Amino acid sequence: MNRIITIGREFGSGGRELGRRLADELRCAYYDQEIVAEIAKRTELAEEYVQRIIEHKPVVSFPIHIGKSFQVLPDPLREQEQSVYRQQCAILTELADQSDCVIVGRCADYLLRDRSPFRFFVYAEMESKLARCRAKGAEHEKLSDRELIRSIRSVDAHRAEYYGFYTDQKWGDRRNYDLCVNTTRLDLKKAARGLAALCGE
């Protein structure tokens, strides 16, 4: 069975960079945005739209009461979400079958649980996340610190809701991971080398 490493991460914690560096150290494949692109291709939805679906809490359809009978009305949005989720499962399984890999986000720790992935969760203190977002530049330039903090919290809240909805587990709860890494005081290059030694063959 291939060696699968999954990375859950708080927004701005450097989880992506750590994941990419880890994949480099382990000389294995790295998947992140590629998964969204592939879902978009298969569902014929725009990549941005798929991204939005993935990072938001799914819509729940309730039966609607008409007269004395209950009836579930077709809900196109809900159907799209389900389709995105189904494709996500299929793609993750295909990738995990192909080779050793590092997968960022997408509930991969849960969806690939029968393959015993090594599950990281990457987090950081708010000050550090703020600094990392600022360093990334353009995207957040116009936001005040307060607005940026609100935006960081909002992304994480949506990730937590999405993860909770599909896995019935608490996002970021250390019991669901093999290693939780606080990047606040870490040099990511050095950390990746150490973590590769720890979870590699």
Next chain:
Amino acid sequence: MNRIITIGREFGSGGRELGRRLADELRCAYYDQEIVAEIAKRTELAEEYVQRIIEHKPVVSFPIHIGKSFQVLPDPLREQEQSVYRQQCAILTELADQSDCVIVGRCADYLLRDRSPFRFFVYAEMESKLARCRAKGAEHEKLSDRELIRSIRSVDAHRAEYYGFYTDQKWGDRRNYDLCVNTTRLDLKKAARGLAALCGE
């Protein structure tokens, strides 16, 4: 400033062994039971008694209402606890001043916070903790699995209470640590090597 590494750990998670191996890898001092022995010496209490105080929630003295006046009665048990805690603080500071070191337990992550220690929390799934306790042998031999699980939970509950009382932080909450390590599927020798590379100079 010396490099200080602190290790909080669930009972049976292998935190001590990981700490010792980490100190070996980093060629630095390792303190665990030595601290209890030193407290016992300084407070003139038995080592077992100090250990019991350290692993239990402290007694809180409430003012006692006599007639119309409030009065705090002297409480020898509470005074002993305070004395043990004061000695613990003093000893940890002395050790941290001496050289680089790994310190297991004793709220060291919090007590030495002005020296920015690298803070580990070591945990594991119950099945793994059970197996580790069984492998250690004699001490738990007579307990059924159910009794042993109850005993593991009880030790951890006391650690959490003690830590919470003195630090006002939640024991095992990843936000209070730099790295949380689930040892369930790890080889401790290999893990120590990787973690040393990660947090060493």
